[in-house]
Amino acid sequence: MKKPFKILDLYIIKKFLGTYFFAILLILAITVMFDINEKLDSFLKAPIHATIFDYFLNFLPYFANQFSPLFTFIACIFFTSKLADNSEIIAMLSSGVSFRRLMRPYIVSAAVIAALTWVLGAYIIPPANVKRIEYTNTYVKNKRVDYGSNIQMMVAPGEIAYMSRYDNTTRTGYRFSLDKFDGKRLVSRLTANTIRWDSLYHWQVRDYMIRDIDGIREHIKRGSRLDTMIPFEPRDFLISKNDQETLTSPQLQEYIARQKERGVANIEAFEIENERRYAMCAAAFILTVIGMTLSSKKVKGGMGINIGIGLVLSFSYILFMTVTSTFAISGYTSPLVAMWIPNMIYIVIAIVLYRRASAG
Numbered sequence: 001m002k003k004p005f006k007i008l009d010l011y012i013i014k015k016f017l018g019t020y021f022f023a024i025l026l027i028l029a030i031t032v033m034f035d036i037n038e039k040l041d042s043f044l045k046a047p048i049h050a051t052i053f054d055y056f057l058n059f060l061p062y063f064a065n066q067f068s069p070l071f072t073f074i075a076c077i078f079f080t081s082k083l084a085d086n087s088e089i090i091a092m093l094s095s096g097v098s099f100r101r102l103m104r105p106y107i108v109s110a111a112v113i114a115a116l117t118w119v120l121g122a123y124i125i126p127p128a129n130v131k132r133i134e135y136t137n138t139y140v141k142n143k144r145v146d147y148g149s150n151i152q153m154m155v156a157p158g159e160i161a162y163m164s165r166y167d168n169t170t171r172t173g174y175r176f177s178l179d180k181f182d183g184k185r186l187v188s189r190l191t192a193n194t195i196r197w198d199s200l201y202h203w204q205v206r207d208y209m210i211r212d213i214d215g216i217r218e219h220i221k222r223g224s225r226l227d228t229m230i231p232f233e234p235r236d237f238l239i240s241k242n243d244q245e246t247l248t249s250p251q252l253q254e255y256i257a258r259q260k261e262r263g264v265a266n267i268e269a270f271e272i273e274n275e276r277r278y279a280m281c282a283a284a285f286i287l288t289v290i291g292m293t294l295s296s297k298k299v300k301g302g303m304g305i306n307i308g309i310g311l312v313l314s315f316s317y318i319l320f321m322t323v324t325s326t327f328a329i330s331g332y333t334s335p336l337v338a339m340w341i342p343n344m345i346y347i348v349i350a351i352v353l354y355r356r357a358s359a360g
Helices: 007-038 040-045 048-066 068-085 088-094 099-140 249-261 268-295 303-330 335-359
Strands: 147-156 159-167 172-182 185-199 202-214 217-229
Touching: 007 040, 007 048, 007 068, 007 099, 040 099, 048 068, 048 099, 068 088, 068 099, 068 268, 068 303, 088 099, 099 249, 099 268, 099 335, 249 268, 268 303, 268 335, 303 335
Parallel strands: none
Antiparallel strands: 147 159, 159 172, 172 185, 185 202, 202 217
């Protein structure tokens, strides 16, 4: 029976993944030192167990996953340049292994990294980000949005809710109204001086009046307190910076679909985050091909030149992705196009480099 992986494949996969995780540990160690230096005053005010378990244990996987393309590229460039410098790649090709065949363990390694990036980014890191962001809001800088004014949104088909002001610290909204329409005809209107959020879709209205309109007749009901179910909650209209990073991919997609149905406009950051998670997985393959083809030949200046080129390309990729995301926020293009522009450009670079390397 033919083995799916030969010794050569396992050797390259082991080297690739080993260098990848070593690069992550090395850069994370440097990042921790810079982060401690930057936030030292905040860390001194916070309990040490919160700093370690709520912040750093959640920040480090987040940072590593955010810059996974960078680590992938650096790892590929570094260990392939070392193989080329030791004439190991020349020996492999001279023994009858084609360049295409040599690429196989690299693609397998990229697939492992892409799968790890996806699982972490889509399911594991978002719940951890809740604790990390809560820590930074409490001890570093509060970026949580707790107040809103002139809030209007469609909470269900034909149902429009309005609040003149909402205070999330007390979970209370003021001058609330809920209009229900049958087509373009208003059939019911609930107004209240205050409305308080309890849990999920459970709201409590106070000093309310309900007007049920039946043709030219109106049925009016008044009261001081009413518990009711209204299908919206504060997070639907109080959107803080980085809220999109606290949602798993299924939650994120559900949130985007629900907000679009309600006509909410400011969800570009959530759509960008959703597309970015897919684009980051594809980047592992693209940058692996570029890294391998760039560094597969011995060069005069040694591996230093390859590493320098690799760093420039990897940082330019991350910078390019950051720049194109602003296009989506500004409305110049869709989040899907914005997140995949860098990948499309670097795919062309990868194809050109691969053909040149395999032909040589």
